[in-house]
Amino acid sequence: MTTIKLSATRSPLTCVAVAGPLWAVVSLAQVATRKGFDLTEQPLSALSNGSSGWVQIVNFLLAGLLSVVGAASLGRALGSTWVPRLVRVYGVGMIAAGIFVMDPGPALTWRGYGHMAAGSISFIALIAACYVLGRHYSRAGDRRNAITSRVAGTALLVGDLWAMSGGRLGTVTLAVGAITAMLWISTVAAAHLR
Numbered sequence: 001m002t003t004i005k006l007s008a009t010r011s012p013l014t015c016v017a018v019a020g021p022l023w024a025v026v027s028l029a030q031v032a033t034r035k036g037f038d039l040t041e042q043p044l045s046a047l048s049n050g051s052s053g054w055v056q057i058v059n060f061l062l063a064g065l066l067s068v069v070g071a072a073s074l075g076r077a078l079g080s081t082w083v084p085r086l087v088r089v090y091g092v093g094m095i096a097a098g099i100f101v102m103d104p105g106p107a108l109t110w111r112g113y114g115h116m117a118a119g120s121i122s123f124i125a126l127i128a129a130c131y132v133l134g135r136h137y138s139r140a141g142d143r144r145n146a147i148t149s150r151v152a153g154t155a156l157l158v159g160d161l162w163a164m165s166g167g168r169l170g171t172v173t174l175a176v177g178a179i180t181a182m183l184w185i186s187t188v189a190a191a192h193l194r
Contacts, residue, residue, distance in 0.1 A: 016070030020186030023063035060098030067091030077192035086129035093122025152184035
């Protein structure tokens with residue numbers, strides 16, 4: 001009976017553990033190899049455009065799906081109610097960001113607005129999940145993980161605000177913040193797999 005419960009939680013938890021690294025590696029590999037793409041001027045979402053844009057679209061969809069599938073298991077592993085809800089919302093936002101592709105030009109279409117809304121919802125949920133994890137670890141007396149959780153959430157918050165303000169290298173700070181928060185959620189899931 002215990003083996004069945006463990007494997008029922010373990011497989012979906014693996015999904016969350018894989019989601020962040022997968023999204024980061026696929027995105028950064030495209031940054032390194034996509035001719036004409038400049039992260040200092042374009043956000044990672046812009047990789048969804050062009051003839052090879054399908055790679056980033058699938059990346060969004062897969063990372064989102066993996067997060068949604070594993071959210072409940074992460075909650076059971078942590079004994080948390082809010083972390084799985086927030087991770088699920090983050091995952092749904094990623095799926096929506098893959099469906100509503102970012103506009104290639106400065107003019108926004110309904111798809112561009114959809115992408116911006118999905119990204120905003122996803123990032124807000126991810127930031128909140130990191131802060132809720134910070135509180136969870138503080139209550140458990142785990143100061144290191146509490147601080148790391150808050151740093152990850154703050155990295156995304158600052159990156160997002162910097163990018164929205166049009167600050168220099170805003171797309172880079174957004175990418176660093178998003179990847180940091182995603183990897184932290186995956187790290188937490190991976191820690192509970194052991």
